Amino acid sequence: MTPPSPLCPNPMQVHSIQQETADVWTLNLINPDVYLYQPGQFALVSIRNSEDTLRAYTLSSSPGLSRFISLSVRRLxxxxxxxxxxxxxxxxxxLWLSDAQGDFSCVQHPSDRYLMLAAGCGVTPIMSMCRWLVANRPQCDIRVIYNVRTLADVIFADEWQDLCTAHPQLQLTLIAKQSTQSGLLNGRISAPFLQQVAPDITERVVMACGSELYMQQIEQLCTQLGVPASRFHKEQFHTSAEQSDASNESLTLRIGQPLREFRVPVGSTLLAALEAHKLPVLAACRAGVCGSCKTRIVAGHYTTSSTMTLTPAEIEQGYVLACSCQLQGDATLA
Ligand code: FES
Structure with missing residues (x-):
């Protein structure tokens, strides 16, 4: 079999699919060869086995423990x-998968104490790591805070219960914005709440996964509580479908010869801005991994959430990954 994309050389047959919640499914895959990965890592998947549409999904299984390679996918x-x-x-x-990627793994950030923070589908790498840690590092103390909308949105609900019962060193706290259901705490994550769950938070490795907005809030709270930056790790990839952080203010994006100008919301990704104005851009993974959306900004104010495929010289010259570049002020493309 010929891979549809050189980035996705691993064919895996779908063994079974199980529905986890109203909008999340787990696909269990049979891998005919050895597939090396670490708990918490992700893989690109070739969508419709095409060369130019790749998407990143967490491997929700755990190496050495799970019968299948599993992807848990939230339907957007x-x-x-x-x-x-x-x-x-x-x-x-x-399905065709890339090799496992990413540094959001407890293997790469070893500790004997963790605080794992997850919102929504961001719990998939957290489960992969917790399952692996209780089996391979049983001395590890793990506190998990998992934000959901309602009890029905808890992914892996039965497995969480079994794991916490069998391994008292793993403690799960569920929290929902608005709920009167038993088993759920009401409210939002706050600094006092984090301290209550993990009074020794500055001694822990903190790993957070959720929407970009959620992680910004978590990062601010952890900084406020004195968690050193070297102990704070967050999942770095986001899809443009999750661009909820764009504001009502707008900026000017200037492109090409002859120069054209477009108004785009402050905070939107360069990829979202280009696509909104039907400007040609290649974007295979939309996750800052494949490099296909490399674009050069000659002037402007922007932030980046991934520069994974760029060299220091390219970054110096203004190259960005459009999917992982947030426009903060007027910008001009080469
Ligand atoms: S689309 Fe793959 S890095 Fe941007």
């Missing part, structure tokens, strides 16, 4: 990748 209403994987793919189909 407009998500071409998540809709295909959760609604069209069937057992027996073959």
């Amino acid at each position: 209403p407009e998500g071409s990748g998540s809709n295909w994987l959760t609604q069209e793919v069937k057992p027996g189909d073959v």
Whole structure:
């Protein structure tokens, strides 16, 4: 079999698909070869086995413990990748995966005490790591705070209960914005709440995964509480479908010869801005991993959440990954 993309050389057959919540499914894959990965890492998946549409998903299984390689996918209403994987793919189909990627893994950030923070589908790498830690580092003290909308949105609910019962060193706290259901704490995460769950938070490795907005809040709280930056780790990839952080203010994006100008919201990604104005841009993974959306900004104010495929010289010259570049002020592209 020929891989659809050189980035995704690993064919895996779908063994089974199970629904976790109303909008999350787990695909269990049979891997015919050795597939090396660390708990918490992710893989790119070739969507519809095409060369130019790749999406990043966490490997929710745990190496050495899980029977299958598993992907847990939240269906996004407009998500071409998540809709295909959760609604069209069937057992027996073959998916093509990249090698495992990313540094959001407890293996790369060893500690004997963790505070794991997750919101929504961000719990998938956290489960992968917790399952692995209790089996391989049983002396480890792990506190997990998991933000959900309602009890029905808890992914891996039964497994969490079994793991916490069997391994008292793993403590899970569920928290919901608005709920009167038993088993759920009401409210938002705050500095006092983090201190209550983990009074020794500055001694712990903190790992957070959720929406960009959620992680910004968590990072601010952890900084406020004195967690050293070297002990704070967050999942770095986001999809443009999750661009909820764009503001009502707008900026000017200037492009090409002859120069054209477009108004785009402050905070939107360069990729979202280009696509909104139907400007040609290649974007295979939309996750700051494949490098296909490399673009040069000659002047402007922006931040980046991934420069994974760029060299220091390219970054110096103004190259960015459009999917991982947030426009903060007027900008001009080469
Ligand atoms: S689309 Fe892959 S890095 Fe941007």
